[in-house]
Amino acid sequence: MPTGKVKWYDQEKGFGFISGDDGEDVFLHANALPQGVSTLGGGTRVEFGIVEGRRGAQALSVTVLEPAPSVAANRRERDRKPAEDMEVIIEDLIKLLDGVGAGLRRGRYPEKGQGKKIAQVMRRVADDLDV
Template identity: 70%
Template sequence: MPTGKVRFYDSDKGFGFIAEDEGADVFLPSSALPTGVTTVRKGARVEFGIVEGRRGAQALSLQLLDPAPSVAAGRRERDRRPAEDMVVIIEDVVQLLDGVGNGLRRGHYPDRKLGSTVARALRGLADQLDA
């Protein structure tokens, strides 16, 4: 089976591309992802089958070989932000979540941009607290 690295993947659009080790680009549809996987990170090593579609090579039955290393995973306690800085960050995140909660009470999900901002803020906060 061919191997390569994920060049990019857009979970909203449901597709991406793989840079095959031999140099060719291969289309990656969401249907090729393993069961339960909804996205793959740029740079993740993968193994996959190939079928020729109407527009060229397309990946089938993708398998993750080794996920791209997380920047947060290498952090140590000395890399943590000072506690005084974290207080301000947490207060800002609480305010942000309060606004999202009020919108949800009215039956409105946040728009895509705000939802993405909230998700990044929560991931960043979790990384700091987990360091």
């Protein structure tokens, strides 16, 4: 079966084109997409069958081989804080939580509004770790 990359695909219109590895452009209709797939991003590697339609080559039974490269994932990795910086942040967070724990052992919750700030800090640290 031939392979290629999705040149473009418009979900609203329900069609697009695949640029085959042989250089031939092949029409891609929504009916040829794999079950459960409603759109394909440009650059997605696919395998497909070909049938000659009224207007030329048309893709059949498309199988996704590799998704399109993610620009967002590359950006997240590039923007990741250095491990040395994260170490300091984690140590500060531990000190902050130790203080909260000590207060709770004495039966005191953090002051009004402080709990929200602590939760925001924890979410940001979690986001930085989960790049």
